[in-house]
Amino acid sequence: MTGPVRIEEVLRFLGVDDREVLRLLRAEGLFESDELSAVECEELRVAVHLVRELGVNAAGVQVVLRLRGRLIALQSRTQEALRQLLHDRDEP
Numbered sequence: 001m002t003g004p005v006r007i008e009e010v011l012r013f014l015g016v017d018d019r020e021v022l023r024l025l026r027a028e029g030l031f032e033s034d035e036l037s038a039v040e041c042e043e044l045r046v047a048v049h050l051v052r053e054l055g056v057n058a059a060g061v062q063v064v065l066r067l068r069g070r071l072i073a074l075q076s077r078t079q080e081a082l083r084q085l086l087h088d089r090d091e092p
Contacts, residue, residue, distance in 0.1 A: 004035035004036060004037060005035065005036055005038075005041055006034060006035055006036075007022070007031060007033070007034050007035065007036055007044070008034075010036060010041050010044055010045075011044075011048075014044070014045060014048050016048055016052075021047075021048060021051050021052065024051070024057075024058040025044075025047055025051075025058050025061060027058060028058040028059055028061070028062045029062070030047065030058070030061065030062055030065070031043075031044055031047070043065050043068075046064070046065065046068065047061045047065065050064060
């Protein structure tokens, strides 16, 4: 995926016929744009799974997505720190 994707296309791909899920998420300030980036598409996939399969409410989805984003950022920083340590160790 190279550019923004219409949210309707993502919902159709996810098999979401019911717009209620999107309405609930938007009530919490999530997915307000009609076009989504690749990262937002993945977040919407996770959000739909949380709501439909696990019964998480929209406020809980917001918390989960925020924590997930922090974990992904922390993982990236940890990997970069490890790469730098290995690089520094290998230099004469």
